[in-house]
Amino acid sequence: MAEEPVGGAEGTEDEEFGSCCAELKEAMSGKEFDPLIAVGEDGILYMSVGLIDIEGEEPGMVDHPVFFCPFCGTELQARDELRQDGDGNT
Numbered sequence: 001m002a003e004e005p006v007g008g009a010e011g012t013e014d015e016e017f018g019s020c021c022a023e024l025k026e027a028m029s030g031k032e033f034d035p036l037i038a039v040g041e042d043g044i045l046y047m048s049v050g051l052i053d054i055e056g057e058e059p060g061m062v063d064h065p066v067f068f069c070p071f072c073g074t075e076l077q078a079r080d081e082l083r084q085d086g087d088g089n090t
């Protein structure tokens with residue numbers, strides 16, 4: 001018997017974000033503006049909430065993970081998924 005646990009953290013879920021409503025999809029793929037909502041390299045959806053001034057460097061964006069779609073309220077990702085830092089994965 002081979003029981004495979006369902007729901008692995010692997011796989012690209014880029015297309016998962018933005019599928020809930022046209023507003024989010026548009027906000028993520030803006031062509032006439034720089035999207036403030038984007039999927040990070042870790043596959044987590046982030047939203048820029050402001051600018052930060054770092055001395056000697058260019059202003060940077062402050063990002064926060066988005067758990068719910070700001071437009072329609074759909075849950076995009078679970079908080080628990082963010083708790084896994086990926087270190088010590090034996």
Ligand SMILES: [Zn+2]
Pocket residue numbers: 020021022024069070071072073074
């Ligand atoms: Zn939405």
